[in-house]
Amino acid sequence: MAAASASPDVPSADFDPRSATIAVVTYNRSGLLTRLLESIVAMDPKPGHVVVIDNASSDDTTEVVASFRDRIGAELVYRRLETNTGGSGGFSEGVRTAYDLGSTWIWLMDDDVEVLPDGLARMGAWAPRFQSIQGRRYDYDGSAFYWQYRIAERMGIPIPFAPAGFDESGFKEMNSGCFEGMFIHRDIVARIGLPDPRFFIYWDDQTYGWLASRVTTSVIVDEFVLRRTREIKQWDMGIRHMNASSDAYRYYIMRNRAHIKQYYRVHRAYSPILFGLGTALTFGKELIRLVVVERTVRGTSNLFRGLRDGGRIARDRTWRPMPPLA
Structure with missing residues (x-):
């Protein structure tokens, strides 16, 4: 060590x-x-x-x-x-x-x-x-x-x-x-x-x-x-590793991009083009994880479901961040 x-x-x-x-x-x-x-x-x-x-x-x-x-x-x-x-x-x-x-x-x-x-x-x-x-x-x-x-x-x-x-x-x-x-x-x-x-x-x-x-x-x-x-099952890339995942993780990885988007909007850090690129790269990374680490193509439907449900969160005008405690 x-x-x-x-x-x-x-x-x-x-x-x-x-x-x-x-x-x-x-x-x-x-x-x-x-x-x-x-x-x-x-x-x-x-x-x-x-x-x-x-x-x-x-x-x-x-x-x-x-x-x-x-x-x-x-x-x-x-x-x-x-x-x-x-x-x-x-x-x-x-x-x-x-x-x-x-x-x-x-x-x-x-x-x-x-x-x-x-x-x-x-x-x-x-x-x-x-x-x-x-x-x-x-x-x-x-x-x-x-x-x-x-x-x-x-x-x-x-x-x-x-x-x-x-x-x-x-x-x-x-x-x-x-x-x-x-x-x-x-x-x-x-x-x-x-x-x-x-x-x-x-x-x-x-x-x-x-x-x-x-x-x-x-x-x-x-x-x-x-x-x-x-x-945890991993793909060894030499200096970095990529861990295995699950259907639940795949769903929330994509859905929760919408919560990040909402936080970014509140804090004036949101760039539609760059954030969209980040979401696309995340989707691509999860596809690689499926094929290379878990050696399957099953599970892509969870990525699409996450995107769909995230769209509803992103359009929710009642969404508010967690409030400060002080």
């Missing part, structure tokens, strides 16, 4: 780990959730709260969470939703719960990662300088996971070959976000509101990170703080 860089030139005493809340979203993956909670038990220092948002799981998730209540070393808050609201709804509820608990920092993550023992200390070392921070992750095989931290704003799509290296500063500015490790200050949440549950899945964290980058300097830092614990 690659070594993490030195933390920034600020004293860690400026950050109180108990002011942070880890907010986890889970759905029918109690085995993976167990690994994550075990990693939190091993953390030093620990956060003040651990929030688990359960998207109406039908497995033994409730019992698993209960088994950690006296071991976790932090106040454990469990919310089982009545229906599956998708990752978007789960993270929206997770941020709301953490915010209502009075948390200064909210660290978001899926259930298919584990936290490195000093992960919170490494993130907290950057807290005096920035208010929207993304750490680095190891992939399932122990290699450094590359995340597309910048988007081509007017097109609303990630830049797949943004430089992966860091200079001596140890950070790079980003204009995106990922709920697998986003570390965000409550003041930013107050200004931009909660993550938008209408996305259900896909583009929600990119949009939330983009909103954050409009009100603060958002950064990805050269600190390995998480490890992915689930292997």
Whole structure:
């Protein structure tokens, strides 16, 4: 595994780990959730709260969470939703719960990662300088996971070959976000509101990170703080990978372009030609993913359904962004 860089030139005493809340979203993956909670038990220092948002799981998730209540070393808050609201709804509820608990920092993550023992200390070392921070992750095989931290704003799509290296500063500015490790200050949440549950899945964290980058300097830092614990089928392109997908993802990838379009309109970042190009490139990428990674052409109907339903969202004159909390 690659070594993490030195933390920034600020004293860690400026950050109180108990002011942070880890907010986890889970759905029918109690085995993976167990690994994550075990990693939190091993953390030093620990956060003040651990929030688990359960998207109406039908497995033994409730019992698993209960088994950690006296071991976790932090106040454990469990919310089982009545229906599956998708990752978007789960993270929206997770941020709301953490915010209502009075948390200064909210660290978001899926259930298919584990936290490195000093992960919170490494993130907290950057807290005096920035208010929207993304750490680095190891992939399932122990290699450094590359995340597309910048988007081509007017097109609303990630830049797949943004430089992966860091200079001596140890950070790079980003204009995106990922709920697998986003570390965000409550003041930013107050200004931009909660993550938008209408996305259900896909583009929600990119949009939330983009909103954050409009009100603060958002950064990805050269600190390995998480490890992915689930292997995903991929196409190895040498320096980048393309993951397998699903019919649901294909649908929401295209449908949710309309929600991004609406946010762009509100924030005066919408360019019909460039955004349309971004949508076309997204469609093409999903076709490649189908053929090359999943070796099928079945599933294209979900892309077209997403475009169709997205058109209705884009024409909805009653659409409003998530409101600020302050």
